[in-house]
Amino acid sequence: MADPVTIKPYEGPSGGWGSARSLTEILLREQVPLSGGALLMHQNKPDGFMCVSCAWAKPGKPAVFEYCENGAKATAWEVTRRRITADFFAKHTVTELESWRDYDLEELGRLTEPMRWDAATDRYVPVSWEDAFGEIGAELQAADPKSTVFYASGRASLEASYMYGLLARLYGNNNLPDSSNMCHESTSVALPESIGSPVGTVLLDDFEHTDCIFFFGQNPGSNAPRMLHPLQDASKRGVPIITFNPFRERGLERFTNPQSPVEMLTRSETRITSQYLQVKAGGDLGALYGLCKALIEADDAAAANGSARLIDTAFIAQHTHGFEAFAESVRGTTWETIEAQSGLPRRELEQAARTYARAKATMGIYGMGLTQHRKGVETVQMLVNLLLLRGNIGRPGAGICPVRGHSNVQGQRTVGITEKPELVPGDTLKALYGFEPPKEKGLNTVEACEGILDGSVRAFVALGGNFIRAVPETVLMEAAWRKLRLTVQVSTKLNRNHLIHGEIAYILPCLGRIEIDAQPGGRQAVAMEDSTACIHGSKGYAEPASPQLLSEPRIVAGIAKATLAPNPSIDWDRWGSDYASVRDAIEATYPSEFKDFNARMWQPGGFRRPIPAAERVWKTETGKANFVTPQGLSADPDTEQADPAVLRLITMRSNDQFNTTIYGYDDRFRGVKGTRMVLFMNRTDIARLGLRDAQTVSLIGAASDGVERRVDGFRVLAYDVPVGCVGGYYPECNPLIPLWHHAERSKVPAAKSVPVRILAP
Structure with a gap:
């Protein structure tokens, strides 16, 4: 039964009583009000478990309640008391389950035993672990290694990821696409060219x-709420926080x-x-x-009249390359062009620049609002350029921070999940x-999809995730x-990818x-790396959902x-029962990054991998940080259309989801x-296109490539969004994204x- 739909502006702040009520609701719904609350006391603690939601950093001195609303939802979602047994699968065909909503599939609870699809x-029918492994192994042995993909979701531990990457290379390929290919691969391409490090330089x-903080294209209120705590502290100190985002997100307001x-108790709020x-x-x-x-x-004006310079000339001379060419390009670009491409007036940009010029230490924080564009790589490099102008990389309080x-x-x-x-x-x-590791480049996410479409990919093994729901071009x-021929899903809950399957399909729960991971080698722990390149240990506290689950x-x-x-050099059984031995192998493979791995993994706040750029050591071809001049200012040339009826769709998340996992059908902050079938539109566009608020419409793709892309059933909602732009939820809007519509170079x-x-009826 569909939930009743209401649209009403939300006037409250992010956090607050709305967050408390949302947390209480999900603990009750998942039937874990007491046990879930007790588990949360271990979340993000030095001797506890790392949040299964976002990758935001864990402090060395955690708060008593070191979790956020979304992190608590993710915990409740995982330790739910609901279960899916063989009896459930016996009652429902896969074809029938395809008609269920994503939310309803995951709300069924935890998977409890290995299953094989029966044509x-x-x-899905039960299968023993021994038979499942044997049959999967036989299929992989019969396949061409080039036709097999090993996908990894971003939740798997360092230990499992290292083993998985080694499995793929021993098998004979580098076909290791992962979640990063869908979000921050633009960062991984841009930053090495600019500063010689593929990750950010900022610490908590x-x-x-x-x-001073510049904030681009990221919504902490929904996607990384624990970040709001250091942002709140900075705001209370008077630190200016300058935000660039098409939507006015409540988490970035108050x-x-x-x-x-x-x-x-006082209902006080902090301006962010x-x-x-x-x-x-x-x-x-x-x-x-x-x-x-x-x-x-x-x-330039300051230099001409003898005033103090506003750019860090000493830093630029000693540490950078390419400044003059970049500066000349900037000087030669008109304000009219900048205003047209950004949608912002010159005076607002100059105001932000004046604030920046007064600051001694500035951070640039960004998310997928920069990376998921055709020119995403160049956009990330432009943010680096801005920071380099005033020497804001490699000193306290400054740096680049991809979230x-x-x-x-x-x-x-870090431990080898890469196609490169x-x-x-x-x-x-x-x-x-x-063995001789394969040297041929493997398939990233887009290339894996291309291979599935043209038939060159025949087997797909997924270590977590909901790949088919996450990628573009859904219908095709x-x-x-x-x-x-073969699809294998390592999962905790039922999702769309179990129902859209290959000729031979397995669910491996x-x-x-x-959860407590008890192995022959004793109770095990795993390790993760957060957004700031700090490594943390993590151990479970909840009883496993089923005795048949394997780690x-x-x-x-x-x-x-x-x-x-x-x-003879690999003891898979030992690695599968004693994860410390896997960490020894990781240290042997990456000695500089993981020195004394086992001894340091429980260090409060984590231990940080060496990030040369944070020490102003530039591992680039020039030996310096590079100013990279973009080829133009349009981040998405495909949307530069003369037809005023063509709009720019922004896909986004609600505060009741994490990536493809839908916790509920409410988006509190947006009212x-x-x-989830809402189309956020500017009132001017609604009137211009002859529409009305609350009208039901369809969206169709405007790409001229001969492929029909359409999603029906959107409700028009007047909203504060720039003219010419519309917003809709991910993954519901994925069918509208052409597979070729990807960032240049990072894909x-x-x-x-x-x-x-x-399209209106």
Whole structure:
């Protein structure tokens, strides 16, 4: 039954009593009001478990309640008392379950035993672990290694990820796409070219020393709420926080700390953003260009009249390359062009630049609002350019800070989950394990999808995730997915990817991170890397959902043993039962990053991997940090259309979801209750296109490539969004995104500026 739909503006702050009520509701719904509350006391603690939601940093001195609303939801979602047994699958065909909502599938609870799809009955039936591993291994042995993909969701631990990457390379390929390919691969391409490090330079402690924050394309109120605590502290110190975002997100406007009794009782609020610039979709590149232009022009004037310089000339001379070419490009770009591309007036950009010029230490924080564009790589590099102008990388309180999503998506890349062989120490792997690692580039997410569509990919093994729901081009992908020979899903809950399956399909249920992992080698713990490149230990406290569950390392080991020839240098059974031995292997493979891994993994606040750029050591071809001049200011050339009926669609999350996991059909901050089929529109566009508020419409793709893309049933909602832009929820809008509509070079789906038209009945 559909939930009743109401649309009513939400006047409260982020956090506050709304957050407390939402947490109470999900604990009751998942039937864990007492046990869930007790577990939360261990969340993000030095001797507890790392949140299974986002990758935001854990402080060395945690608060009593070191969790946020979304993190608590993720915990309740994982330790729910609801269960899916073989009896459930016996009652429902897979075809029938395809008609269920994503929310209803996951709300069924935890998977409890391994299952195999039976073609004769169209049902999943129980299978023993031994038989499942044997059959999967036989299929993989019969397949061409180039036709097999090993996908990894961003939640898997460092230990499981290391084993998984090694499994793929021993099998014979680098086909290791992961969650990063869908979100921050633009960062992974941009930052090495600019500063020589693929990750950010900011630590949690830097928030205490900064005196200016630039915030681009990230919504902490829904996607990383624990970040609101250091942002709140900075705001209370008077630190200007300048936000660039098409939507006015409540988490970036004002916040009431739900863990503060005083704030809750007095209903006091903290202003987060001091200057809010509603850049149009794809306009961040132009906005950043405008900030740089305003600063350089003001510096030119200061140099001419003998005043103090506004750019850090000493830093630029000693540590950077390419400044003059970049500065000339900036000087030669007109303000008219910048205003047209950014959607922002010159005066607002100059105001932000003046604030920046006064600051001694500035951080640049960003999310997928920068990376998920056709020019996402260049946009990230423009943010680096802005920071380099005043030497704001490699000193306290300053630096670049990409905010990652999944809780270990950054760490997976560190230990080898990558399609790029140059990012893996092949010679070390060869010496350790006596094989020749494949040197051919593997498939990233977009390329894996292309291979599924053209039939060159025949087998897909997924270590977590809901791949078919997360990727673009939904209709074509679902049709092609059914032609795969083998699909294997390592999962905790039922999702769409179990129902859209190959000719041979397995569900392999695993322990969750929050659950006690008792192995022959004793109670086990795992490790994760957060957004600031700090490594943390994590151990579970909840009883497993079923005695038949295996841990991810055990499952990877089982598939490896059934698929690969024995290797005298690898004891898969030991690795699957004693994770400390896996950490020893990680340290042997990456000695500089993981020195004394086992001894340091419980260090409060984590231990940080070496980040050369944070020490002003630039591992680039020039040996310096590079100013990279973009080729133009349009972040999404495909949306530069003369037709005024073509709008720019921004896909986004509600505060009741985490990526493809839907916790509920409410979006408290945007005032939406009971539905996700909403189209957020500017009132001017509603009137211009002859529509009305609350009207039901369809969205159709505006790309001229001969493919029909359409999603029906959106309710028009007048909202504060730039003219020419519309917003809709992910993943519901994924069918509208062409597979080829991705960031140049990084191939991240360009989901933040998709050309669409509205079709009214």
